[in-house]
Amino acid sequence: MKLAIVGAGWAGVAAAVEAADAGWDVTLFEATRTLGGRARALPAQRPDGVALTLDNGQHILIGAYTEALALMQRVGVAPASALLCLPLALPYPDGTGLQTPRWAARWPAPLDAVAAIATAKGWRWRERWALIRASLAWQRAGFACAPQLTVASLCATLPPRVMDELIEPLCVSALNLPAAQASAQVFLRVMRDALFGTGFDGWAASSLLLPRNDLSALLPNAAVQWLQAHHSGRTRLRLGTRVLGLEPQAGGWQLQGSGWQEGFDRVVWATAASPAAQAMREAAASAQAEEFDRTDALRHWADSADALAFTAITTVYAWATGVRLASPMLALRAEPDAQAAPAQFVFDRGQLDPHDATAQGVLAFVISASEGERGDLQARVLQQAAQQLGLSNLQALQTVVDKRATFACTPGLQRPAQAIAPDLWAAGDYVNGPYPATLEGAVRSGLAAARLL
Numbered sequence: 001m002k003l004a005i006v007g008a009g010w011a012g013v014a015a016a017v018e019a020a021d022a023g024w025d026v027t028l029f030e031a032t033r034t035l036g037g038r039a040r041a042l043p044a045q046r047p048d049g050v051a052l053t054l055d056n057g058q059h060i061l062i063g064a065y066t067e068a069l070a071l072m073q074r075v076g077v078a079p080a081s082a083l084l085c086l087p088l089a090l091p092y093p094d095g096t097g098l099q100t101p102r103w104a105a106r107w108p109a110p111l112d113a114v115a116a117i118a119t120a121k122g123w124r125w126r127e128r129w130a131l132i133r134a135s136l137a138w139q140r141a142g143f144a145c146a147p148q149l150t151v152a153s154l155c156a157t158l159p160p161r162v163m164d165e166l167i168e169p170l171c172v173s174a175l176n177l178p179a180a181q182a183s184a185q186v187f188l189r190v191m192r193d194a195l196f197g198t199g200f201d202g203w204a205a206s207s208l209l210l211p212r213n214d215l216s217a218l219l220p221n222a223a224v225q226w227l228q229a230h231h232s233g234r235t236r237l238r239l240g241t242r243v244l245g246l247e248p249q250a251g252g253w254q255l256q257g258s259g260w261q262e263g264f265d266r267v268v269w270a271t272a273a274s275p276a277a278q279a280m281r282e283a284a285a286s287a288q289a290e291e292f293d294r295t296d297a298l299r300h301w302a303d304s305a306d307a308l309a310f311t312a313i314t315t316v317y318a319w320a321t322g323v324r325l326a327s328p329m330l331a332l333r334a335e336p337d338a339q340a341a342p343a344q345f346v347f348d349r350g351q352l353d354p355h356d357a358t359a360q361g362v363l364a365f366v367i368s369a370s371e372g373e374r375g376d377l378q379a380r381v382l383q384q385a386a387q388q389l390g391l392s393n394l395q396a397l398q399t400v401v402d403k404r405a406t407f408a409c410t411p412g413l414q415r416p417a418q419a420i421a422p423d424l425w426a427a428g429d430y431v432n433g434p435y436p437a438t439l440e441g442a443v444r445s446g447l448a449a450a451r452l453l
């Protein structure tokens with residue numbers, strides 16, 4: 001049985017590994033020359049002429065992302081080596097903020113999180129107790145709430161400091177939306193897994209996992225190498241091959257490109273939502289009259305994908321000789337004028353990979369739910385670095401703006417289904433599922449699509 005997977009991002013490679021292990025003959029199509037989709041390596045150069053590898057966006061995992069971590073291990077990546085594991089912490093440059101004490105780092109969930117809350121620097125006891133009380137209330141309610149509730153409404157009784165220093169940063173990093181707009185239902189699912197879930201291979205569920213390697217090397221490259229080593233006779237990778245057409249045929253689907261066409265028994269479409277919707281509309285338009293059922297399904301799915309709204313993420317990479325932060329990851333404070341301090345987090349890539357000389361002095365500033373033009377955002381981030389970090393000598397390396405980085409995870413959102421039409425499935429972090437647009441969501445979607453075959 002022949003399976004085509006269109007798109008070699010994290011969802012696509014997850015589907016390929018699962019399907020190949022199940023005995024499918026797999027062809028993986030990727031329009032670009034780089035694996036990873038929206039989480040991939042990006043070549044760059046420092047101002048001093050040294051070449052280095054960045055990412056098209058700074059990502060983070062947590063210990064509760066068990067499917068993504070298990071898949072890494074399955075294809076030969078050792079998570080303990082590829083990821084820097086930090087206890088739950090959101091420290092600010094002045095040393096305040098939530099930080100799990102060393103003596104509680106290996107406590108089982110949720111005791112590690114309780115210890116972090118109880119010892120949060122700069123917090124009053126009533127603020128700590130309010131958060132503990134709210135977390136226990138969420139647990140008693142089964143981490144469920146009305147689907148139309150926002151995170152801000154869910155947390156309306158929490159003190160301002162807890163909202164400003166914990167809930168808002170967590171919400172904007174996980175859902176890429178401010179608390180006033182984000183789905184409380186999805187936020188609670190993430191909180192449930194992070195605070196009360198099971199971690200991976202001895203890591204706490206709440207652990208912060210920062211990639212040491214570039215994002216293509218972290219999983220997609222290793223997955224393809226594993227496929228070629230273990231299923232070389234039944235898997236093919238076609239890089240730089242854009243699928244331009246999809247047509248229903250008896251017993252499956254026919255894919256078309258520039259100068260080629262090939263039939264498959266099943267198809268998993270693992271591109272981003274917008275190109276997927278466009279492909280389904282074009283497939284519906286090309287279908288014959290006798291294919292009415294498939295045509296109707298294709299159009300209905302395309303409508304649901306087109307209904308998604310998207311939010312942007314901007315990553316500003318900057319560099320200066322000898323720069324080193326107090327921690328590999330720091331939270332940055334919001335200003336009354338949000339435009340004056342747009343970045344919420346900064347990562348010290350030199351600490352993520354101490355053995356990579358090219359990464360020393362490289363910082364990655366992340367602006368979730370970003371708005372504005374690239375040049376203006378870059379200038380404001382450099383000013384923010386000077387004010388909050390005391391770094392006035394940073395030089396911009398590269399600023400990556402992904403205007404459709406994640407779907408807007410708003411209350412009551414209806415996401416596209418995994419099944420598109422007979423013998424055709426979708427995979428991607430936007431497909432209906434429990435998680436927001438995260439690497440874990442993408443991997444889970446790819447695995448689920450392959451298991452539905």
